[in-house]
Amino acid sequence: MDYILYLIIFAMGITFGSFYTLAIYRIPKTEDILHTHSYCPNCQHKLGFLDLIPLFSYAFLGGKCRYCKEKIRPRYFVIEFLSGLFFIVLAYLLNIKTYNLTIYKVLDFAFIILYFTFVILMAGIDKEYRKIQREVTLYGIIIGIMYMIYLYVIDPSSIYRYGIYVIFYAILVILSNITLKKYAKNKYIYGILITVTTMAIFTGLKVTCLTSIAVLLAITIYILIKKVQNMKKPNKEKKTEYYKNIQIGYILGIANISFLIFVLFQNQHLI
Numbered sequence: 001m002d003y004i005l006y007l008i009i010f011a012m013g014i015t016f017g018s019f020y021t022l023a024i025y026r027i028p029k030t031e032d033i034l035h036t037h038s039y040c041p042n043c044q045h046k047l048g049f050l051d052l053i054p055l056f057s058y059a060f061l062g063g064k065c066r067y068c069k070e071k072i073r074p075r076y077f078v079i080e081f082l083s084g085l086f087f088i089v090l091a092y093l094l095n096i097k098t099y100n101l102t103i104y105k106v107l108d109f110a111f112i113i114l115y116f117t118f119v120i121l122m123a124g125i126d127k128e129y130r131k132i133q134r135e136v137t138l139y140g141i142i143i144g145i146m147y148m149i150y151l152y153v154i155d156p157s158s159i160y161r162y163g164i165y166v167i168f169y170a171i172l173v174i175l176s177n178i179t180l181k182k183y184a185k186n187k188y189i190y191g192i193l194i195t196v197t198t199m200a201i202f203t204g205l206k207v208t209c210l211t212s213i214a215v216l217l218a219i220t221i222y223i224l225i226k227k228v229q230n231m232k233k234p235n236k237e238k239k240t241e242y243y244k245n246i247q248i249g250y251i252l253g254i255a256n257i258s259f260l261i262f263v264l265f266q267n268q269h270l271i
């Protein structure tokens with residue numbers, strides 16, 4: 001094992017994780033994600049250098065803000081840690097070592113990280129606010145197209161395989177813009193469909209099919225449980241509410257990353 005290389009990759013992962021927690025909090029509020037100084041959401045105190053070290057600052061401060069002693073949600077720690085873990089597992093699965101580093105391996109790694117960033121932001125914002133953020137789906141389309149161009153440069157015959165995704169994107173973007181003005185509630189479904197298209201581009205049809213089946217199963221089971229619970233309740237008003245509150249993007253994200261790691265672990269090809 002390349003301990004130093006993997007330590008650097010882990011440090012990169014938790015730094016990205018720290019950025020994700022900030023972006024999930026700020027993007028829906030249309031705040032600047034790159035320039036404005038980090039601050040405590042409770043007391044608004046600007047965070048110092050020591051407060052910004054991912055993972056360790058949370059551990060050293062005992063999960064509390066240094067200034068107002070307000071508890072910091074464990075979500076920050078969990079996202080940072082899981083990001084660091086994902087970076088290491090991915091580097092290991094792509095067989096990244098100091099002596100065999102090629103430009104293609106670095107680019108493969110970089111593209112999956114760009115994709116991971118998309119999934120985390122999409123799922124994180126969906127979990128918090130139950131919405132698929134427009135800026136995030138736009139980012140997904142941009143990296144999806146960049147990745148297809150990259151794959152085309154490596155293997156020009158892939159153009160037939162990927163042409164279909166470009167058509168999907170075009171149809172979804174046009175449809176969402178036409179119907180959005182009339183039916184605002186459709187926004188969520190278009191966000192999900194664009195997410196699934198981006199998923200298929202990056203993780204291949206096999207992983208995307210497995211993901212979709214798992215998500216449909218999970219939602220079906222959830223609805224069945226809710227139905228049984230509702231039968232016991234006399235209150236009729238609450239009965240239809242739960243359909244609107246299922247965070248499909250969040251479930252999609254977890255299932256997709258799990259299957260991606262699973263398939264890579266078995267040394268199978270994604271496409």
Ligand SMILES: [Zn+2]
Pocket residue numbers: 040041042043044045065066067068069070
């Ligand atoms: Zn504070």
